[in-house]
Amino acid sequence: MKNTNVIVVGAAAVIIAVVGYFAIDKGRQASEAQKEIARLSADVERLMGEKEKIEKEKELALRPSSLTVVSWGGAYTKSQVEAYHKPWVKKTGIKINSEDYNGGLAEVKAQVESGTVVWDLVDVELSDAVRGCDDGLFEPIDLSILPPGDDGTPAKDDFLPGTLYECAVANIIWSTIYAYDKTKFPGDKPSTIADFFDSKKFKGKRGMRKGAKPNLEMALMADGVAAGDVYKLLSTPAGVDQAFKMLDKIKDDTVWWEAGAQPPQMLADGEVVMSTAYNGRIFNAQVVENKPFVIVWDGQVWDLDLWAIPKGAPNKKTALEFIAFSTDTTRNAAQASYISYGPVRKSAAPLVSTHAGTGIDMKPHMPTAPENFKNALQNDFAWWADHQDEMNERFAAWLAK
């Protein structure tokens, strides 16, 4: 019995020892495996990290070194350089190659149709944005790339109604007004749009944009047509005749300008005593260059400027990033501290404060300020898209006679 016990105990001990050995061995093996796994996973992580790094580098290498952004030149481009370009370069390291043009679709069309697109981004007027989109000259833009406003409002609610389009994203509200040199009018001063067309009461040369838009609208408003009825009347032949008849009154006293930088120059040179102009250009002359110019807001015609990407642009992806960047709340509001063009984001409007150079309050200089907005007309892009061929042709014929 005792023997049996010894044997049992011995066997048990042997079994335990054996099992224990195996167990310990297993454990050792397991821990080794675990170590191996850890080592491998560390390797994998390292490799993944390297892969990511390489991909990032690749992406950086694929990113263009510069972006060609085309705008209207002068004080307006300068404001964009300050508000958009400089912060963009700081953030991304991608240089901006800034070019100037005088509006219209001709250059975009020439580039797209010849297949040599060099512009990445163009600042266009609304009627051109819509027409260019219809004609397939601009890339459709995925509006979901636009960031929400600072207050968290989604982009599509934050942008003012009528500022987002299939191929274009608005960045500012600007206006065509007329301005005069107050030193040239010691007595009575022009105060209404009708005064601009009254060369008997206010003598001297006028400056006007060489084109039908928006001279026809201004002519009708000067003839006493209410802003709301202007396009209704222009849609009739009699209305167009009426507008040209008003233009006839000052035809011989008018100097025609094409680039936005010309009117302040012409006023400063004394070549004209009053001129239609883009309001921001006159603001720049008043505030930055201390010129004695006065803006008459009565009968202003306001419009949008939008970003659009020419079809086949070399750096489309980066251009989209630039659009998203430059139209966020901060940048949209910052733009308004360099030139008196209004922001298109609701969340940006309260952020508009003072002029960057002189510290004056910007709000009263905005086209949309209530004091300035009493008799204002929004440029009707649909009407112009339909009628610009006929009106520009007739205008050219009228001008040459």
Place this chain on the structure above:
Amino acid sequence: MTSTTANDAIIRTAEGVPLKLKLLRTTRRNRIVAFCLVVPLLLFILVTFLVPIAVMLLRSVDNPIVAETLPQTVAALEHWSGQGVPDEAAFAALAEEFTLARENRTIGRAATRLNFELSGMRSLVTSTARTLSRGEQGPYKELLIEIDGRWGEQKTWATIKLIGQRYTTVQYLASFDLHYDAAGRIVAQPEVRQIYVQIFMRTLWVSLLVTVLCLLLGYPVAYLLSTLPSRISNMLMILVLLPFWTSLLVRTTAWIVLLQTHGVINDLLVWAGLIGDESRVQMIYNMTGTIVAMTHILLPFMVLPIYSVMKTISPSHMRAALSLGANPLVAFWRVYAPQTVPGIGAGSILVFIISIGYYITPALVGGRTGQLISNFIAFHMQKSLNWGLAAALGTVLLACVLLLYWLYSRVVGLDKLKLG
């Protein structure tokens, strides 16, 4: 014996090759070498001159946009009498193709093309296509007219039929201020849109005037240059050539500085008390500016050919005429002047042809009334984007030049042309 004589009749070279053959080979080789030397220039002219002109001719009649976007509709309209509105087939084809074109994003181009002919077509086409793409079903005639009443108007369909032609003459009609009315007759444009005939006449008139002015100013200069001793004439020649070598833009800008209302000439006149400060003369940004600047810029083109012809006329001719009893005027007119005709012809045709297509100077100093046809071609290239009309105007201009060249060769004779 006879065979030997026959063989001897052929003159052979030292190697025994018939001389005729050898001669032929040598001249052929020379011809090929000469041709090879000319090839670069030939190719250059072909690529930079003939091809663009051919493309321009094509573009002035080529009208593919609507024919390609709406082929079925255009086909359905072929049988339409042009009275009232077409039948359901045309409406259905239009609806189907509008939907398709909207998906392909080609509808805008068609709308733009149609809008050049009839204002309002752009919005009509794009808005109708937008409505149709919501999946509206026929019968399409009622549907379309319900979408927009203009689909029930004859002129809408007449425009599509007219612009649907693959090749068209509408651009040429437009170049002469004509157009097709809704009934398909060729009629004049309304008066407020008439412009090109007047501008073509103005361009011809300005070119002629500039040519005459250049001749009047250039002839004495050339005479002086050719008769003075070469020491002085060489110096004067540099004065003629100096502006010729100066940039066109610089010369034009110089005229702006001189002629503008607060420019040198007006300031001088006011200072001299000839005119009041209020009544300064407008000499630039109008026709006067264009003519003055163009005459100045084109003067060397007149002086140089006349000078080179005069240089070859022996002074003994005049002396002979004088010694034979002619007074100086008669001698000049009967003996000297006829010999300079080749130079006058070359100079005149050069100045005339350059000025008929002049662009940059009128654009800079022409203002409102001094614009020429080239400025309108540029307008349609750059502003209105109506390249078809620009091409047609360019072709008419080219035809004008060729016609005048032909007239010149008939009246004066091209053999009388001497460019130097």
